[in-house]
Amino acid sequence: MTNIQKEKIQKLRQEGQSYSKIASALNISENTIKSYCRRNNLGATESTKTKTEKEIYSSCKHCGKPLTYGTKGQPKKFCSEECRRLWWKANDSKLDKKAYYHLSCAECGKEFESYGNKNRKFCSHACYINRRFKKESV
Template identity: 30%
Template sequence: MALTEQQKQAATRIRQQGGTVKQAADILKVSTQELKNYLHRAGITQTQADADGLWCAWCGQRIDASKFNTRKRFCSDSHRLKWWSANRFAITPKSRKETVCPNCGTTFSAWHSSGKKYCNHACYIQHRYGTRGGKP
């Protein structure tokens, strides 16, 4: 999978501000080798010796984290929303399971920990009470 232009710019900023390749790959959710290849081809090196910082996953700017929030990933809410809207379909949830609805028999995908049995509320009502949502 090729890096997007936004990921390339963020990786460049992280690397120039002293971040390691592994930190940049973890922040941007790309493979380390793919990022190394891009940085080597572009001739981008680490310019500062500060490898302890946090960087925004959208723009790559350095984030000043407080002592209470050391896992901050974005510099602002707008960058958080932009990142999630751009990467919504690239993230595959690992805790999903395929379930069969006991009422209609259709297969649907649900979070593993949700305990969801029915595909929708109407199926639940019909199976539980034998109606289409009203009294028999």
């Protein structure tokens, strides 16, 4: 990569251009552009960054404790697994669940509702066991 290309990359990144646009403009591999930008701290500028969840959730959605973030992974919404479970349990009714199936048990004939599994055959584990291990009278 020539010095002229490096200067153009710096200029285009400061203008907010994406890696792919810079790569096509300079006829250089996109991975080469990414590597150069990473080595020279030419990531996204503050003006081009959108508001992320990291900025939105500065405290736990359940208990309100301040959240700490690592350098990798998704932004946190909860301070602990316990808070996450409690929040979902309390807010279960707010979700629009569309995958409910109304089925009939193959063993007892009782009508039951299954969430997310339209191929379910039994209303309970007991009905499954009865059907599987039922002794036929001779």
